[in-house]
Amino acid sequence: SVYQKYGLLHENCIMAHCCHSDDVERKLLADTRTSIVHCASSNFNLDSGVLDVHGCVAQGIRVGMGTDVAGGYSPSMLDALRQSIIASKVILFESRGDLRSSSSKPAAVSDGATTAGETDSSNASSEDGTPAVTTVTTPPTVTKVRPLSYKEAYHLATMGSAEALGMDKVVGNFVPGKKLDCLIVDPAVPNGPFDLFEGEGVSEFFQKFLFLGDDRNIVSVYVDGRQVL
Template identity: 35%
Template structure:
């Protein structure tokens, strides 16, 4: 594989290396040869996570969703009104994700304009590719963390302008209503209008747990279902990422497919706070775009490797109760969801997601024989064996180099 600047310029068989190098005018001395046990993969893509919740990662999982938000999440996120606190946590969060090989991520921030701008500063300084959203919510949340509707919209516009003014192709603002239950009709309507005007991506939550679904139905009795709430406010578009989707009905799945939205599958989170189990095979069979999400901190790991493992485990468990012939999620497909699937969900599959000529070089160098590797290798291991061992047992120690758009960031 040849990389010039930030682009992949060729992929050729190594057996023809001399003629390939000559054809592309490349000096042999600049060629890098990988050792046994090493290989490159495309960078991991996290289609749904909460940057501020890194502060509570690995704790506070004793409640179900609605109580979890009230008891732990809203109080934690409210602390990000303090810029110094925000900078401290975000520096750790972005660094941890990059160290775990997450080259691209769709972040929820908080409602605080300044804190979200600080998050962008840190992402930019570390070289990650990201969507960043200033969270919107103006109802059904604690007074100390509630926005006025007009302020929410105006701060969102200011945030969008401040991100676009950076002219950084790796950084994109994303319109982020937290979820239907914490947004008034007026706020949803104005955010939908803003999305139409700006043509920016949208991210939100949908159908994560049964209590939430029932609550949203009561809040919006004039709509047919949860997905229809978003659709009536122009928030279902080909650029929309919907997190969870555990309890989507037939009508909702058809609507999401029709609107060309994507789903972020957050298997760890769904299990950790007992929300439910998503049948990702059903989504894939319907041709719905799917990526993987860590959803920290309801998901207790910030690693996309864990998102893959959780997805594989959940699929295996589901298979036990399915009729014969049901196709579980194999490791190759989970790996694809963590790379090209995520890129497709985020509308970036023409730029990243796999090693294809013309795409940006977002890549991880994996070393299966690194010192203190969490797994062992043997002379008889094939390359496929090594890839499987990395997926099922590897961690950040095996991810020795990380590249985003051709730049080494680890």
């Protein structure tokens, strides 16, 4: 609300991280066309938190990907992509309660209801009058949260980032008329970081480059249609 008060939230505003923004704040970002740049590596390195990318996109927020090397450890967008996928799995684990310590106990309830994994012994007793514990439990909550796919993460690093910067009409994909910013990648480079096998196709090559590739696979770099490397 402070940013909004002083007119700082608008379509040219880019907010980094936003790990702890609630639904009200995210709605404000969506309504003002403010973008978020997701910097998963920095968030992990500084113990800052984890951004729910799917949740932000579902609320209509433009989300791009960044490295924030001041807090992260690598300027590589490949690393940022990989860390973003891992971050989305942390969100999934949280939604399922997988990150809760095995020794932790559900919070007490005052209305007599049981929580997931809690036994109900309020009306049970043994023959000697001592309470008897039953085995009745409530089922865990079913969640629809899912991690980022490699395709979604790649979109986040390319077209998603172009949209966040307001440059999606100029760069971000290979639509005719846009500037050509691209890498020429050779998945079969000698002494490369991964192996190729018979029967694999473009999809497998692409995934291997995203998850295992590095500078050795990059043959050349083009910026605005001009080869710079």
